[in-house]
Amino acid sequence: MRLSGKTAIVTGAARGIGYHISKRFAEEGCSVVMADLSVEGEEASRQLSEAGANVFYYRADVSKNDSVEGLVSFTLEKFGKVDILVNNAAINIPGSILELSEELWDRTYEVNVKSMFLMSRAVVPAMLAGGGGAIVNLGSANSYVAEPRLAAYVSSKGAILMLSKAMALDFAQDNIRVNCICPGWVDTTFNDRHAELFGGSAEVLKNIRDIHPIGRTIQPVEIANAALFLASEEASAITGAGLLVDGGYTIK
Numbered sequence: 723m724r725l726s727g728k729t730a731i732v733t734g735a736a737r738g739i740g741y742h743i744s745k746r747f748a749e750e751g752c753s754v755v756m757a758d759l760s761v762e763g764e765e766a767s768r769q770l771s772e773a774g775a776n777v778f779y780y781r782a783d784v785s786k787n788d789s790v791e792g793l794v795s796f797t798l799e800k801f802g803k804v805d806i807l808v809n810n811a812a813i814n815i816p817g818s819i820l821e822l823s824e825e826l827w828d829r830t831y832e833v834n835v836k837s838m839f840l841m842s843r844a845v846v847p848a849m850l851a852g853g854g855g856a857i858v859n860l861g862s863a864n865s866y867v868a869e870p871r872l873a874a875y876v877s878s879k880g881a882i883l884m885l886s887k888a889m890a891l892d893f894a895q896d897n898i899r900v901n902c903i904c905p906g907w908v909d910t911t912f913n914d915r916h917a918e919l920f921g922g923s924a925e926v927l928k929n930i931r932d933i934h935p936i937g938r939t940i941q942p943v944e945i946a947n948a949a950l951f952l953a954s955e956e957a958s959a960i961t962g963a964g965l966l967v968d969g970g971y972t973i974k
């Protein structure tokens with residue numbers, strides 16, 4: 723039980739990577755508040771609870787401060803502390819700068835970047851009061867390398883890597899570690915809209931070896947395992963790191 727007695731908030735937990743992080747954390751003894759804008763989260767958390775996990779769904783739009791404060795208050799009322807925050811929620815709106823509206827650009831930055839500022843700002847005081855904590859932010863291989871017709875998303879993920887480093891520096895002496903996981907292509911529906919611009923996911927993945935030298939896509943649980951490591955005491959000397967979990971995508 724690598725997270726025994728710990729309490730975590732995972733954002734974007736209704737499905738995909740956030741769901742698997744919540745499940746993996748719960749398997750290791752962590753109590754988890756699964757936050758998501760989507761009501762799918764209710765059913766997802768119910769299924770995990772029935773399997774014995776100590777998880778709770780909270781509906782939140784993490785790009786809005788009122789919603790964020792409600793989520794953190796709910797967690798503190800229930801558990802009295804927050805040891806781990808996983809900032810995972812994001813959206814992926816494709817397009818070059820000529821294809822994106824100002825509204826879609828702003829929404830990308832509100833959900834992908836501002837949410838991490840709002841969530842961390844709300845949680846860090848509780849971590850300071852509790853003597854420390856771990857924050858894991860979801861970046862992307864796109865925190866390091868760009869892709870065509872994905873300008874808002876790619877640049878938001880670059881910002882997340884540097885925000886993680888800035889926060890790591892500011893709280894290093896308070897026993898709060900902040901790290902950034904940077905996945906390659908993970909098997910969720912997240913990339914579908916972008917892939918449609920290039921003939922669809924099946925077409926793009928025909929040449930998966932050109933994208934990922936390991937020759938396959940990544941399973942959400944493989945990202946969850948990286949999050950578990952970074953959130954646990956096993957990573958006690960790791961802060962400000964960008965951890966690529968990308969099947970070798972960025973090697974060349």
Ligand SMILES: NC(=O)c1ccc[n+]([C@@H]2O[C@H](COP(=O)([O-])OP(=O)(O)OC[C@H]3O[C@@H](n4cnc5c(N)ncnc54)[C@H](O)[C@@H]3O)[C@@H](O)[C@H]2O)c1
Pocket residue numbers: 733734735736737738739740757758759760782783784785809810811812813833860861862863904905906907908909910911912913
């Ligand atoms: N899937 C990939 O290939 C991939 C690759 C690199 C990085 N990532 C990153 O991993 C994270 C999770 O991606 P995923 O593949 O699981 O995506 P997903 O679309 O399956 O899940 C994202 C979740 O975030 C929620 N969400 C969106 N906006 C929200 C908001 N404003 N407030 C609260 N919840 C909100 C959605 O409802 C959804 O449940 C993202 O940060 C993404 O950028 C994914």
